[in-house]
Amino acid sequence: MKMKRLGVAVMVLASVVTFLALRGGSAASASAGQSKPSGIHWTEWERKYEGVFVLSASRESRKVALTFDDVPDPRFTPRVLDILKRKGVRASFFVVGTRARKYPDQVRRIHREGHDIGNHSYSHPDFSKMSLARVQEQIMRAETAIAAAVGFRPRLVRPPYGEIVPRQLDWAKKRGYTVVNWDVDSSDWRQLSANQIFRNVTRAVRPGSVVLMHAGGGEGQSLSGTVEALPRIIDWLREHDYEPVALTELLGLPEKRGR
Numbered sequence: 517m518k519m520k521r522l523g524v525a526v527m528v529l530a531s532v533v534t535f536l537a538l539r540g541g542s543a544a545s546a547s548a549g550q551s552k553p554s555g556i557h558w559t560e561w562e563r564k565y566e567g568v569f570v571l572s573a574s575r576e577s578r579k580v581a582l583t584f585d586d587v588p589d590p591r592f593t594p595r596v597l598d599i600l601k602r603k604g605v606r607a608s609f610f611v612v613g614t615r616a617r618k619y620p621d622q623v624r625r626i627h628r629e630g631h632d633i634g635n636h637s638y639s640h641p642d643f644s645k646m647s648l649a650r651v652q653e654q655i656m657r658a659e660t661a662i663a664a665a666v667g668f669r670p671r672l673v674r675p676p677y678g679e680i681v682p683r684q685l686d687w688a689k690k691r692g693y694t695v696v697n698w699d700v701d702s703s704d705w706r707q708l709s710a711n712q713i714f715r716n717v718t719r720a721v722r723p724g725s726v727v728l729m730h731a732g733g734g735e736g737q738s739l740s741g742t743v744e745a746l747p748r749i750i751d752w753l754r755e756h757d758y759e760p761v762a763l764t765e766l767l768g769l770p771e772k773r774g775r
Contacts, residue, residue, distance in 0.1 A: 558678075558697060561685065568689045569680075572699040573724035573766045579759045580725045581766040582607040582749075583698065585636055585674065588615050588622030589732030592739045596731040596746060597629060603750045606762040607631050609731065610674040613638035613658030616665055623665040632762040632771055634672035634696065635659060644679040651684050655693075671773040672696055672763060692773050696763060698728035702745075705730050707737060710744035717749050721758065724766070 561569045573579070587593045587609045600607055609626045611633055616623050627633055637643070638657040646654075659669045671694055675684075678697045688695050700720045704713045717727055729746075733739050753760050764771050 561682070564682075565685050565689065565695075568694060569685055570694060570696045570726070570767060572722075572726050575723045577766075578723045578757055579761045579766050580721055580723070580727060580753060581763045582727050582729060582760050583610065583634075583674070583696070583763065584608070584729050584731035585610045586615075586640070586730050586732035587611055587626070587636075588619040590619060590622065592733065592743060593619075593622050593626075593731045595743045597625060597631075599743070599746050599750075600631070601629060603747065605750055605760045606765070607760070608634060608672070608763040610634040610636035610672070611658070611662055611670075612636050612640055612732070613654075613661040614640075615732065616658070616661040620665040623662065627666045630762075632672065632764050633662060633666060633670050634674055634763070635662065635670045635693075636674050637676050640676045642677055642679050643675045643684055644681050648683055648687060652687065668772045671770060694767070694769055696726060696767075698726040700725045700727040702727060702729045702742070704739060704742040704745075705733070705737070707739070708741050710741045710748070713741050713745040714748050714752070717745075718752050721753070723758070726763070726766070 558569075558571055562571050573581075582605065584593075584596060584607060588611065593609075609631055611623055611626075623633065635655055635658045637654045638661070639654065641654065643651045643654070655673060663669050671692065673688065673693045673695050674697065675695065680695060685695060699722070700717060702713050702716050708716070721727065729742055730739055731742070750760060763769070
């Protein structure tokens with residue numbers, strides 16, 4: 517009987533350890549800005565919030581938008597900008613407010629070189645777990661930081677992890693924002709190799725696609741695969757008659773918010 521009880525106790529302890537390990541791993545991933553969004557309701561919301569919540573553009577055009585999150589980052593943002601400049605490509609960058617305050621010169625460079633600037637919150641929290649008031653604060657504080665660097669408040673918003681809920685979209689609609697997620701995920705935040713990132717993009721891209729990539733990462737996170745893959749992705753797109761453009765061109769929207 518004692519041996520049986522001991523066996524049960526060991527099994528329970530193992531289960532607890534496994535649960536805590538998985539829970540801890542998830543928390544670490546989220547704190548590094550790397551949790552994968554669910555996207556379960558995205559297509560439904562794109563229909564309901566037409567023109568306010570966007571995943572892609574018309575499939576009739578062979579234009580696609582390359583978008584880069586979590587900027588600026590002195591390790592990777594300049595390298596991505598150098599490639600885009602060399603290739604003659606305009607892209608879209610979603611700026612985190614705390615980073616804009618720390619590296620305003622990089623935000624100015626993004627703008628100066630003709631790329632779109634969007635709002636990616638002030639400190640990169642999960643909007644879906646926050647009150648509307650706190651989400652408003654995140655967006656407005658990021659706006660202030662961006663405006664201090666480039667003199668305008670962006671119309672485009674991308675929620676961290678792509679997570680947002682209807683009441684927040686209702687507010688965004690009233691305030692004149694356009695929330696842009698994506699339909700092609702490079703998964704480069706996983707620190708994949710250049711070959712893996714290249715395959716993820718080229719296998720999923722379609723006319724009108726919005727491609728998610730990153731030009732900024734957390735502490736110790738390497739986006740070298742992104743930097744290496746980017747020229748190949750641009751060349752492949754052009755070889756297959758796609759035209760990489762900024763989101764404002766793809767969607768026919770102004771970069772600045774009007775109110």
